[in-house]
Amino acid sequence: MIYMSNHNFDQEVNQARYTGLKIKEADVLDIKVSAFDEIAVKPFNLSSMAATNNPEAAASGAGSGQYIVSADGYIVMPVLGKIYCLGMTKKQLEQDIEERLKVYLTDPRVDVRLTNFSISVLGAVGSPGQKTSNKEKLNLFEAIAIAGDMSPSADRTNVKLLRYSEASQSDTLITLDFSDAGIVKSPYYYLQQNDILYVEPDKNAQIAANNTNPNRTLFLQLLAVGISMISFIIGVTN
Numbered sequence: 001m002i003y004m005s006n007h008n009f010d011q012e013v014n015q016a017r018y019t020g021l022k023i024k025e026a027d028v029l030d031i032k033v034s035a036f037d038e039i040a041v042k043p044f045n046l047s048s049m050a051a052t053n054n055p056e057a058a059a060s061g062a063g064s065g066q067y068i069v070s071a072d073g074y075i076v077m078p079v080l081g082k083i084y085c086l087g088m089t090k091k092q093l094e095q096d097i098e099e100r101l102k103v104y105l106t107d108p109r110v111d112v113r114l115t116n117f118s119i120s121v122l123g124a125v126g127s128p129g130q131k132t133s134n135k136e137k138l139n140l141f142e143a144i145a146i147a148g149d150m151s152p153s154a155d156r157t158n159v160k161l162l163r164y165s166e167a168s169q170s171d172t173l174i175t176l177d178f179s180d181a182g183i184v185k186s187p188y189y190y191l192q193q194n195d196i197l198y199v200e201p202d203k204n205a206q207i208a209a210n211n212t213n214p215n216r217t218l219f220l221q222l223l224a225v226g227i228s229m230i231s232f233i234i235g236v237t238n
Helices: 038-044 090-101 140-146 181-185 203-211 214-237
Strands: 028-034 074-077 081-084 109-114 118-123 129-132 154-165 170-176 196-201
Touching: 028 038, 028 074, 028 090, 081 090, 090 109, 118 140, 140 196
Parallel strands: 118 196
Antiparallel strands: 028 109, 074 081, 118 129, 154 170, 154 196
């Protein structure tokens, strides 16, 4: 079972460009603000202020030191208030917050981390289910590795990727061929949070599963009994 077998490896394999995760509804963001003046920075960090002093920020996750992206795409930061971030990358949100902070701080720095990055891998893999990753730059092969690799009966040429698009408010279904080295150039090579990978079994495995289906076996047994009874009745009448 060979991955990326369809390729001339004498040529360079170009890899897809990682553009960063897109922030989605219900994402949990850990945001840290830093600057030269540590005292001036305190009001902008949830970890250094009590949630009771800022009920609006508390509603956005102040009690845990994290921000939860609301259904309408906002987080609420101390002092800065509501900030729209749906569809932004982490880098874009960091730059946006830094610009807002320049009114209050000299040379502010913002670090944004996504704390709830997870995907689901289903089908013919060693360990199907929802998977979490400490790294956010997760590619297709790393996702399959987390799920215990594809089973010998997996169809590596017909793996489905289901991804929700905030722009269209709908799911997109993509077919991926893991036997083609060109997969590393695919715009879907790097996964987004909440992506779903489904690895189909190959045709032989599907046929074998159908042959061992207890309902199908029972149906065939009943059919055989019915044919025997009809044959017996026909024989008697003759």
